[in-house]
Amino acid sequence: MEKPWGLEDEWLVGERFIMGKFLLREGERTSLHLHEGQSHFWFVESGNGELAVEETQFLVGPGDSIFIEIGNLHRLSAMVGDMEVFYVTAGLATILLCITAGIVGMVALSCWTSPNG
Numbered sequence: 001m002e003k004p005w006g007l008e009d010e011w012l013v014g015e016r017f018i019m020g021k022f023l024l025r026e027g028e029r030t031s032l033h034l035h036e037g038q039s040h041f042w043f044v045e046s047g048n049g050e051l052a053v054e055e056t057q058f059l060v061g062p063g064d065s066i067f068i069e070i071g072n073l074h075r076l077s078a079m080v081g082d083m084e085v086f087y088v089t090a091g092l093a094t095i096l097l098c099i100t101a102g103i104v105g106m107v108a109l110s111c112w113t114s115p116n117g
Helices: none
Strands: 006-013 017-024 032-035 038-051 056-060 065-068 074-091 096-102 104-108
Touching: 017 038, 032 038
Parallel strands: none
Antiparallel strands: 006 017, 017 074, 032 074, 032 096, 038 056, 038 065, 038 074, 096 104
């Protein structure tokens, strides 16, 4: 599935989980957002970037495993190369709280922002 920041491919969708992968293009980033009822486990296959979780930033790259707890505000930015990330999302909620350009809103699984505007 084409996204403004790259691509997402959901392989398996269950009642309480989603497994798949996404490609975050170099220079792009997801929105700063949280999931009220979902957690994430990510495995970075390729590319290097910065992960913001709450008030902390981490450099991430190939081989890194990441767990994002329910309710944690987070954003991933691809800094060097496209980032290919395998994921498992667990939980029932499909609504995100997004903070984009100072505007807070609720959207269904499509929240994103481009660093270029």
